[in-house]
Amino acid sequence: MKSTHQSKGGDLSAYSVFLAVANQRSFRAAAAELDLTPSAISHSIKSLEQRLGIRLFNRTTRSMALTDAGERLLARLRPAMAAIEDAVQEIEERRGTPSGTVRINASEGAIRLVLKPLLARFLREHPQVRLDLVSDGRLSDIVADGFDAGIRLAEAVAQDMVAVTVLDRVRFAALASPAYLAARGRPRVPQDLHGHDCIRFRFESGAIYRWEFERRGSVERINVDGPLTLTDQPLMVEAAIDGIGIAFVPDHLAADALRDGRLQRVLEDWCPDSPGLCLYYPGHRHVSSGLRALIDALSEQRRRWSAQAAAAR
Known part of the structure; x- marks a missing residue:
């Protein structure tokens, strides 16, 4: 045989x-x-x-x-090889030391915001873990594409996934350079954006993101227009700094430019916080020791950030 x-x-x-x-x-x-x-x-x-x-x-x-x-x-x-990998991981974990390769799919902004601050320390403390981070603007199928986990906005995580909050809130901001605002004026309500040059965002699926605003329960969704459409949010920030138009991005991507005055907020009272970021993974899969160690590190980072925010209030 x-x-x-x-x-x-x-x-x-x-x-x-x-x-x-x-x-x-x-x-x-x-x-x-x-x-x-x-x-x-x-x-x-x-x-x-x-x-x-x-x-x-x-x-x-x-x-x-x-x-x-x-x-x-x-x-x-796929399921057969996944079962084999799970069996091997379970045996390796008996050694008590996190190990193996952990593949994570996340947007560039999520990687910069929640993973970058802990990478050096995490890899130093877990030398047998290898992180494979893939920056992806699509809502990828992490199971089909061979990832152990993903990081996305909480509202974008499928209900059949296990979700672990790694950042409590994310705030989007409409931003423009002082020179642009001096030349074109400031929008006062979302509908005013129809008279402005806006820097649009295109998903990798091809769809154009509609800007969403909210104030006191009133929701406005605007199909903006403008001279530039990008698939990269950091580039949108740079384009706004260059005076091309108004960008609508998570405000942490523009923290430095907001701090030094290269960008200013507009429609600030229409830009509330949105649900934060989650690390998610399929519930039917065994959680490897490497992924568990990463989840623990992200959870500890979240607790530390929450404590710092509470102390600053």
């Missing part, structure tokens, strides 16, 4: 390569993820296809897509 690693389909490493390529849709990206060469990845996939007797990917010089057989194999392999 053949053992699992000697079966017709090949050994488990070949399936790991297949999963990486299926997730990345790229030999080169999969090679970077697995620390292999693109030629080694290509050879592994070709060998697996030969052993199975069926093509798993349709490949051209410009694109790569799973075949129907590849899609079926991927659907069966």
Whole structure:
């Protein structure tokens, strides 16, 4: 009787390569993820296809897509490989030391705001943990894309996920440079934005973000217009500093420019706090020791920030 690693389909490493390529849709990206060469990845996939007797990917010089057989194999392999990873992690955790790679998907703003302040200390205290942080403006499917967890606004987290609050509140702000306001005037109510140049934000899905304001229970959603549309919020801040128009972004991204006067708030009484940021992960998956250590560190950071905010009031 053949053992699992000697079966017709090949050994488990070949399936790991297949999963990486299926997730990345790229030999080169999969090679970077697995620390292999693109030629080694290509050879592994070709060998697996030969052993199975069926093509798993349709490949051209410009694109790569799973075949129907590849899609079926991927659907069966993901939960199986996840179960194997969970079993290995549980055994490793018996050593009592957090270890392993933790892959996190988050927006650039979330990474800068909640992860950057603790990275150096966390990695120093947990030398056997490796963090793989992917900055992504989309609402990615963290399970399908192979992430252990994500960080997003609380309102964007699916109900079937376990959510851990890592930042209590996030405040959006409408911002403009003093030069722009001197030339164009200050909007007094959200509808005034129709007469201003606004710096719009486009999601990676292609949708344009509608600016949302609220005051005393009255909600205004504005489809703004303007000369510039971006997919990067820090760039929106820079464009506002340059006087291109009014930007609407989480105010922590513009803290320095607000402090030194390069930007000013407008419509401030229409910009209330919104629900904060959560780290989230699928409830059916085992929480690795590395992810648990990160959650503990983020929770402690949140408690410290809350205490500092209370002391400042």
